[in-house]
Structures are given as C-alpha cells and as structure tokens.
Amino acid sequence: MRNKKSKRLQYLFNGIILENPILILMIGLCPALATSTTAKDAFGMSVATSFVLICSNIVVSLIRKFVPESVRIPIFIIIISTFVTIVDYTMQAYVPTLYRVLGVFVPLIVVNCMILGRAEAFAYQHNIFDSFLDGLGKAVGFTLVLVIMSIIREYFSTGEIFGFVIGPRFIISQPMLFMIFPPGAFLLIGLLKAFINKFIIKPEPTD
Amino acid sequence: MTTNPLLIFIAAFIVNNIILIRYLGLCPFFGVSTTLTTAFGMSTACLFVMLIATWVTWTIYHFLLLPLDLIFLRTAVFILIIATLVQFVEIFLKKNFKALYSAMGIYLPLITTNCAILAVTFLAIDYRFSLILATIFALGNALGFGLVIVLFSAIRERLEFAPLSRSFKGYPIAFIAASLVALAFLGFIGLFGLPL
Numbered sequence: 482m483r484n485k486k487s488k489r490l491q492y493l494f495n496g497i498i499l500e501n502p503i504l505i506l507m508i509g510l511c512p513a514l515a516t517s518t519t520a521k522d523a524f525g526m527s528v529a530t531s532f533v534l535i536c537s538n539i540v541v542s543l544i545r546k547f548v549p550e551s552v553r554i555p556i557f558i559i560i561i562s563t564f565v566t567i568v569d570y571t572m573q574a575y576v577p578t579l580y581r582v583l584g585v586f587v588p589l590i591v592v593n594c595m596i597l598g599r600a601e602a603f604a605y606q607h608n609i610f611d612s613f614l615d616g617l618g619k620a621v622g623f624t625l626v627l628v629i630m631s632i633i634r635e636y637f638s639t640g641e642i643f644g645f646v647i648g649p650r651f652i653i654s655q656p657m658l659f660m661i662f663p664p665g666a667f668l669l670i671g672l673l674k675a676f677i678n679k680f681i682i683k684p685e686p687t688d
Numbered sequence: 689m690t691t692n693p694l695l696i697f698i699a700a701f702i703v704n705n706i707i708l709i710r711y712l713g714l715c716p717f718f719g720v721s722t723t724l725t726t727a728f729g730m731s732t733a734c735l736f737v738m739l740i741a742t743w744v745t746w747t748i749y750h751f752l753l754l755p756l757d758l759i760f761l762r763t764a765v766f767i768l769i770i771a772t773l774v775q776f777v778e779i780f781l782k783k784n785f786k787a788l789y790s791a792m793g794i795y796l797p798l799i800t801t802n803c804a805i806l807a808v809t810f811l812a813i814d815y816r817f818s819l820i821l822a823t824i825f826a827l828g829n830a831l832g833f834g835l836v837i838v839l840f841s842a843i844r845e846r847l848e849f850a851p852l853s854r855s856f857k858g859y860p861i862a863f864i865a866a867s868l869v870a871l872a873f874l875g876f877i878g879l880f881g882l883p884l
Contacts, residue, residue: 507859508715511803515711558771562764569763585810588763592803594715663708664871671863678855 492611496618502595503626504677509595512586513627514666520643523631525579531620533564534596538616541604557600565591634660693824700828703881706804707836708870713804717837727841731834733795738805741770742826745809746819766809771800
C-alpha cells in the first residue's frame, strides 16, 4: 500500500524537475520560447496547454481498453485536437486580447510533442488517477519553466513583472530590449540548460 | 498587407524567418541540425511536405469547410490531413523514387509533429492568401527553414570540436549559437514583412 502511494507521488513530482518536459526532455520548445515574452502571456499559454494535457491524459486512459493498438495514434490526435478546439474557442470568447497575442500558438498546442508523448508513453498503459497525476506533474513542470523564463525576459526587457514596475530605474530607462526578441529567448534557455547541467542533473561524460 | 508575391516570398524566407523569428519547428531545428547531411535531408522533406500540405489544406478549407460551415473542425482536420499525407508521400516515394526516398525517408515520419508545417497551413488561411500566394508563402517558409537549418548545421559541426566546459556541451551551446544567428536575422526586422 505504502509502495503504491510513493509511486503515485513519483508520477506527480517526476514531471516537475527530473523529467521536466522543456529543460530535461527538450520537447515543446516552440511554445515555451514563443510565448514567454511577458509573464501574463506565458501564464495564459501554460493554463491552456495544461488543460489540454490533463484532459487528454484522462480521456486516453479512460478509453485505453477499447482502442486497438494499430490505430491508437490517430485516435489520440483526434482527442487532443478536440480539447485544443475547446480551448481555442473559449479563449477567443473570454480572453480575446490574450488570444490575439498568442495567435497561431493556441491551435498549435495540438502538435506539442509533450501531449502526444504522454498519451502514448503513459496514459495508454495506466489507470485514470495515475494518468491525471502524471498530466498534472508535467503541466506544473511546463508552467514553472514558462513562468520563470517569462519573468526574466519581461523584467530585463521592460522592468516590469506581470505588468507591475519593479526594481531599479536604470532597467526601466535603458532596457535590454533584445530579451523580448528571439535572440534573448535562445540565450536564456541556453543558460538555463547549462545551469541545470551544472547543478541539478549532470550529463554523462561523453569522452 | 502586401499582395506582392515577391515581397511575400522575401518576408517568409528571411524577414519573418520561420525558425528564428517565429520560433516554429524548433524540435527538428535542434534535433537534426547536428550534421550537414541530416540537415539537407530534413529540409528537402520539409519543402516537399510543406508545399503539398498547403495545397491540400487550402483546397479543403475553401471548398469543404467554408461552404459547409465547419470552420471549427479546422484544427482536427488539418492535423489529420498532414498525418495521412506524410504516410502517403512516404509510400509513394518508396515505390517510385527510390533515390529521393533514401535521401529523406527517415525524416518524413518526424515531420508529422513538426509544428512548422501545421503553422504554415494555418497562417496561409489566416492571412487570406489566394492559392498562388499561399504556394509562394509556403515555398518561402520551407526555403527559410532549409537555409537556417543548413547554416546552423555548419556551425554545429564546428562546435563539436570547440573546447567547452561540460555543462555547456550539446544543447546549451547550440542554443547560444542560435541566439547569435537569430540576432543576425533580427537585423532584417522592420524592413517589411507580414504581421506576426
């Protein structure tokens, strides 16, 4: 019994650091870099992606016994795209400004490899509750990285965090504007990955 | 917005480069840009699929989804079309064009989850392009993808031999190199271009 419980905790917490989708597994990079320009956009994108990830994990695990193995991938894609359409239209109706900023990246949640990957590698073999925990963990890991990146990028490029002015005047008067553009995103994720390699998960020596 | 085909081509090719300015297709960009040959294979496969996918999705959207008022099915229909198309292209090439297949065969299945393809088909619809302009747009994007991935693979081949600390080896230094390449491409922004 206790073993089972610790396994469940493992499913939940694996996604946050040890199997973090962006910084460790390096999947779902496009939305992570594209939408982390301001903290608000990044948070909106994470909520949308998390919703799709958790729901598709639950549904895939719910129908896993009826799905023949040979057609599982198209079925997963249909399930995922259904939830993406729900998110797409809901955001268009209730948060139109955020939707306009995120643009094409909302429908592109459907090709986020993280979501299909979890459906295939986890939800297809595990029960509903475990799949929910796994989805939640991965979603939290995704959100965490996106929000951290966006806070750094927003702060250095505008001197604001979540739209509030914080910190010394020189950042506001002379912002590092390039942080909001693609070069800043690539530089930041490179440094974050190097930080992870150095302090958290050391890569195997190759030579 | 401009309807000049040349401007649309240059905008898709360089000014709004699909990888470095739009942040699309990053997984193959970092995944297969390790050597020049793999980069070439991926870009040819991408060019091929992107053009066909744009034609097919454009036609289906304008002659099936719009008249029947089924626009809300766009995401599901497009991704399924692309997935089927990739399979179809793979079988067709395997049977009829052996040389081409051996050059890009293994990259074709990877393309299904390449967000660049799906994004180009969506953008061609969102910008309200005609079929000819959509073709030019897709061509520009595919060539832009190829240009960046081939340029970058040359850099990465050199990086293999660079004396680096262990924590920067592999992905981190590739990201930082990409940042410098992106900085060069950022110089074109403000020239002209499509609204992002």
